[in-house]
Amino acid sequence: MIYLPWFIWISPIVGALLTPAFAVISPKLRNWAAVGFSLIAAVAATVTSLTVAAGDYQVPWIPSVSSPTKSAITAGVLVDPLSMFMANIVAWVSFLIMVYSVEYMKEDSGLTRYWFFMNLFIGNMLLLILADNLLMMLFGWEGVGLCSYALIGYWYKDEKEHWVGTPGDTALGLPQAYSPSQAGMKAFIFTRIGDIALMIAIFLIYAYAGTFNYLELATKVAGSSGWAAGLARLGLLVPTALLFFGGPIGKSAQFPLQEWLPDAMAGPTSVSALIHAATMVKAGVFLTGRMGPIFYTALVQFQQVFPFFATIAWIGAFTAFLAATQATVAREIKKVLAYSTVSQIGYMMLGLGIAGLGANFALGYTAGLFHLMSHAIFKASLFLAAGWVIHAAESRFMDEMGGLAKGMRLTAAAMLLAGLSLMGIPPLSGFWTKDAVLSASFEANQYLLYGLGIATVLLTGFYTMRMLGMTFSGKPSAHLAELEHEGSHVHEARFTMLLPYLLLAVGSLIIGIAFPLIDPPLTNYLEGTFSVLRIAIPSGAPPESGTLSITLVAISVAVALAGAALGYIRYFNKEHHQITKPGGLQGFLWNRWYVNAIYYKIFVNGSMRVANGLYQYVEKGVWDPLNYVIARNVVEYSKASRQLDERVVDQAVNDVSTEGSRLSNIMKRFQTGVTQQYVISFAIGVLLLLAYMIFVIGAS
């Protein structure tokens, strides 16, 4: 049984590697085999969580680095409640999205590459979840980033229809529409910036702890000889924790590194659903959850818990608000969902941050992770449904849709259910989990954070209804009328596409209805993570996620309904006009608060300008001329002694050279006198050697 946990992440990777082989046999086999491997992973995850005891299943990897202060590096799979919780969500949602992909992507030509990277992604995502140490985790972490890059840029030929953003749109004079290959690169670089911070933190931790293993890090954290004390002595403990959090900020698209995710929508919608909504962007939340308790133990010894966890909570709450405002003016349906994802992840981060600020660590911790689960389900459903909507309407712009519900009842129903979950309307799962985060912040006396969260609820209600209204209700747009005229009727999706998002939407409803029942055991289960790490985490009050205070619930439901009502009044049953770039506050939101443009001005244009300046003024201005001066002098000198060159060397070479030898020809080519240089400089070497032999060896 000890290999079963390994099986979870290895099987999709094997699937990826076999994709080209299956492709040779038949495209159909290739497609369904890819789905099959993702199913194996999902089954393995479930079986493991039911049958395998919590523990660290290790094999040797890099034993050579071990020394008295450093442990040998092993590879291992850590089976514990947190990893199993995540692995099951990821593997099953992935499987459904893979099923959807078969039909959704069928007309595309580069499918071997698609399936390869999809399975590689699933494998790496599971690896990052299951890894028992930071080094191995980085493999998964960078691996998912790589697959994300490759799949955002899937349509690498950059045809216009695959761009994201309104063509010709600019902010501060910089273009705001991105081609797939550009969006992929942008995503990679943005997350890389977070990764750099993460790597610095890992280097610092290892320099003091001598291990990457989570369990060892947890046992070695405390005491005066622990790694936390080592870092704290130099005042590096809080900075290290914050730098570590940089990785999750980048990966989970939190402020200030949130700008890559909206443009990542240039990839196929199935990719957006899998990577940029349901799974990869949660990796940051997961990692914060993985190391959060360990950092808590580290920081609590030195009374430094507050700055770290307050930063997480504030970044989360602020991002939730920021992205929600941008979602209210977006023109593309996928961008609404992307902003919404950023915003919802903000809630999760808020939960994890609140964990360290309240009296009961487990309260915020489980709330954040529960919201991760419910978001993975409803957002995957929304994206997959949106994929069909875009396909059917032949446009990614919501103002070119409208009235679609008539042609696709089930899709509209799925989107409505999932949308209600997103808004936080009872009894859907999103209601319970988002409220757990909000009430945890209220109970931790973080009223400002709570206020930001509530404001976001209002916005969420509004933008979700706006999206549903513009897409499904009212009269069809001119674009749709034209399509109709050309004879293509809007219709329902095929079964294999419909089923995944319908299941997910219904799942969100069922989990919501059952939530009061499953909440206590699941909370207990997740709290088991702390005992696997063998660290003491305060759980003063009993977990309260189940017993929500009625007032808090009433407030958030009322606010959500208010937002929804606003959206309904403004966008349901309306004529659709093309959205043009708005001015004023809306324009500010449309331009993403100008953050994206400012980043480009400063970092992209700025570093190019610095590099260009260095090239012009230092490389071409200083070093090259210097080199030239030296070269000229050498050549001049050579010319002066060219006679010698011709008389002695060429003569000698000619005498020596035989018929076949072409060496003399080469020599002759260097009429500038290189030969001369060559002989003289060699002579110096030989003379020095001779002197050495005579004076040193000879003398002894």
Place this chain on the structure above:
Amino acid sequence: MASLLLVGTIVAPLVSVPILYTLGRSLREKTGYACFALLLIPLASILLAAALASGDASGSYLESYSWAPIGTFGLRADNLSIPVLFTISLLTAVIALFSVPYMQHKIGDEPERYGLYYSLYILYALGMVGTVLSTNLIQFYAFFEIMLIPSFFLIAEWGYGEREKISLMYFFWTHVGALVLLVGILVTAYLSGVTDMDVVRVFFSSNPNVVPSIVRLGVVAAMCFGFFVKMAQFGLHIWLPNAHAEAPTPISALLSPAMIGIGGYATVRIVMTIYPDMFFALSAFFAGWALVTMIYGGAMALVQDDIKRLLAYSSVSQMGYILFGLASFTQIGIAGSMFQYVSHGTAKGILFIVAGAIILQVNGERSISKLGGLASKMPVTATAAFVGFLAILGLPTTNGFFSEFFLFQGSFIRAADSATLYRLIIAILSVIATALTAGYSLWTLRRIFFGPTTEATAQAKEAPWTVTLPLIVLCVVTIFLGIYPEPILSRLVSAAKVVQGIGLL
């Protein structure tokens, strides 16, 4: 002891020089296949020597021959040299294959010139292997120069642009560097009375105070100058972009991945082994210098339009990484740096072959702005370029990840131990500098391979097998070592332990 195995890696190529030269006239471009076959001999010998070395208690396989009165002419494959030798012999072999179509394109219909190219080529390979195998300082210097001569002629004969001037500057800089190194070697030999590296090392470690430290410092400075010119550290780098960009591409693919890093190897083998304390004294300064090189090389790469010049500046930056790890003076840092030699060797080997493939298939086009959309036209080349750039930017499952990870980890261990703000800040800045590498790597990939095709690339086709096979071989090595680095890393960690000094961590 002397079983003629390693001496064969020197003698076989040496004997091949006239053979290839004569064969060239009749075999023409096919001489390259013969050259490839002959270069499999050193590769096989080195793998065999590595196997023999693992059986040995000290992890080394040594052949020594009397070389009176200078000392011993020794050839040693040990934990430090085996990874380097493996990289060099693998690269020289596969690039001989790549030379076949490339030099056919470059030389064309002049049958007598093929022989000259391949005989110089194999001599160049011999020089590099000999340098790394050397156990004697004088022997080392001799091979160090032998490595220079054929490469100089190769650039001067088949280079691009102002090739005479460029090769002259290449020769001038590296030769001046070598002469300064020679002064350091001779002073060392004078002070210790011997030239065999092992004996010199024992002499200095058992008589630590016999030579005033200022003299030792001077010697270290001289030797490091010689090696850092080879490694093109900032300020000593100006010969490199021209030479690597304008050399015939197969030679660029040896200069940059295999040759310049030997400066780093020699720094460990000679300077850090014989004078560890003095190197340690200078290491904080070297670390800062290396950081400047990393950043400067990366910034220069960012603004290049010529693929080969971009790769050349990237090499400057990567050599900065190597010196940075060495300057941490920690076991993990030194092991990481020497592993970086291997990673950079395979990755830059891939990338220069890719550049060559593009030059071959897109009518000699080198300007990135005129390229685009090649991914669908040249899928194997594009995939290889992808792997190569990922290794350069240090992404997991490429060997570049491990080498960069460990060399940076080493610098953080040094920072933690010394507890100085300076060490901490340069360690942090060095990791930040990797963003530049990611920037130029991905941007270059995008401009060459993605987007719509251009006028130049519309008709391009995949390169022949003599180009793709070397790419595939190097990619396999890159990824294998990226998943399981132990065969290289375990040797290098043991090798780093041999470097002793007051400060080694």
